[in-house]
Amino acid sequence: MKVSVIGAGNVGATCADVIAQRQIANEIVLLDILEGIAEGKAMDIMQKNSVFGIDSVVKGVTKQYSKTVNSDVVVVTSGIPRKPGMTREELIGINTGIVKSVMENAMTISPNAIFIIVTNPLDTMTLAAFMTSGLSKNKVIGMGGALDSARFKYFLSQQIQKPISDIDAMVIGGHGDTTMLPLMRMASYRGIPITELLNEAEQTEVIDKTMNGGATLTKLLGTSAWYGPGAAIANVVESILYDRKKLIPCSVFLQGEYGEENICIGVPCIIGKEGVEKIVELKLNKSEKEKFDLSAKSIRETNGELRNILT
Ligand SMILES: NC(=O)c1ccc[n+]([C@@H]2O[C@H](COP(=O)([O-])OP(=O)(O)OC[C@H]3O[C@@H](n4cnc5c(N)ncnc54)[C@H](O)[C@@H]3O)[C@@H](O)[C@H]2O)c1
Numbered sequence: 001m002k003v004s005v006i007g008a009g010n011v012g013a014t015c016a017d018v019i020a021q022r023q024i025a026n027e028i029v030l031l032d033i034l035e036g037i038a039e040g041k042a043m044d045i046m047q048k049n050s051v052f053g054i055d056s057v058v059k060g061v062t063k064q065y066s067k068t069v070n071s072d073v074v075v076v077t078s079g080i081p082r083k084p085g086m087t088r089e090e091l092i093g094i095n096t097g098i099v100k101s102v103m104e105n106a107m108t109i110s111p112n113a114i115f116i117i118v119t120n121p122l123d124t125m126t127l128a129a130f131m132t133s134g135l136s137k138n139k140v141i142g143m144g145g146a147l148d149s150a151r152f153k154y155f156l157s158q159q160i161q162k163p164i165s166d167i168d169a170m171v172i173g174g175h176g177d178t179t180m181l182p183l184m185r186m187a188s189y190r191g192i193p194i195t196e197l198l199n200e201a202e203q204t205e206v207i208d209k210t211m212n213g214g215a216t217l218t219k220l221l222g223t224s225a226w227y228g229p230g231a232a233i234a235n236v237v238e239s240i241l242y243d244r245k246k247l248i249p250c251s252v253f254l255q256g257e258y259g260e261e262n263i264c265i266g267v268p269c270i271i272g273k274e275g276v277e278k279i280v281e282l283k284l285n286k287s288e289k290e291k292f293d294l295s296a297k298s299i300r301e302t303n304g305e306l307r308n309i310l311t
Pocket residue numbers: 006007008009010011012031032033034037077078079080081082091095098101102117118119120122143144147175223224225226229
């Protein structure tokens with residue numbers, strides 16, 4: 001099984017490393033436009049593989065799309081990350097052109113691949129990849145909700161002082177500081193509703209921390225995060241390659257689901273060998289639906305800018 005990762009920066013290289021370490025794919029190609037960076041990171045990962053006796057092969061290339069031929073999954077991590085104080089939406093100008101050109105180059109050489117878009121602003125870049133590629137909607141998956149849900153679980157575990165693996169929780173909506181919708185009503189600790197364990201103020205605190213999770217890390221690191229993102233991408237890749245049919249919130253093109261159309265936004269999806277195999281429609285209550293609608297409205301505003309850039 002072959003995975004290509006386009007953009008060998010912090011997130012792309014970490015994702016390749018996790019995929020290799022967990023032996024999710026036997027062949028991983030890292031590609032970047034900067035001379036030598038992908039080759040160097042691939043060599044470093046291979047030397048780490050040598051320490052642990054891992055046989056997944058990681059190759060690094062500069063601009064050589066021919067090496068990505070017939071990939072089963074292509075991960076798009078190319079693009080500029082935000083700096084402290086910025087929003088993800090501010091990246092739209094430069095990242096749209098990058099995502100468009102990467103899709104053009106990668107899809108002709110891997111006609112059967114499923115694409116995972118990571119570049120920010122995530123929901124709008126997923127729409128850009130979908131619109132400019134002409135691929136079917138099941139083959140273009142935006143990774144945002146998988147990471148946001150991981151952060152939600154982390155902050156819940158901190159608040160209730162219980163292990164992360166005992167917590168189940170999901171974030172839907174946009175992958176933006178103000179557009180995320182952490183579903184507190186559905187979060188649980190081993191089946192016990194979290195709403196029975198935390199008072200309203202504590203719940204609000206966890207929601208705020210989750211929504212600002214990316215911004216908090218960007219402030220601490222001076223650039224955006226990579227360990228959580230790399231792992232969250234690898235989880236989506238694994239569900240596709242092994243047809244695990246995991247329920248993962250992903251940004252996908254909606255045509256009527258959740259009352260929305262012609263937009264990519266985070267919703268729970270069954271992810272398997274066909275990519276997005278099913279969109280699961282949760283019964284949102286009035287307040288959740290209002291927040292989801294506001295999230296979609298805000299993404300549409302950014303999508304308006306996208307249409308201006310693309311025309
Ligand atoms: N969706 C998410 O959950 C999530 C999480 C983290 C980061 N991100 C986004 O992912 C992107 C990458 O973040 P990062 O921290 O790895 O940034 P980075 O700067 O470390 O790496 C980006 C890499 O992309 C490369 N690149 C630029 N243009 C390219 C092109 N046309 N073809 C191939 N490679 C190209 C750069 O040379 C660089 O190596 C950013 O847009 C960031 O906001 C999204």
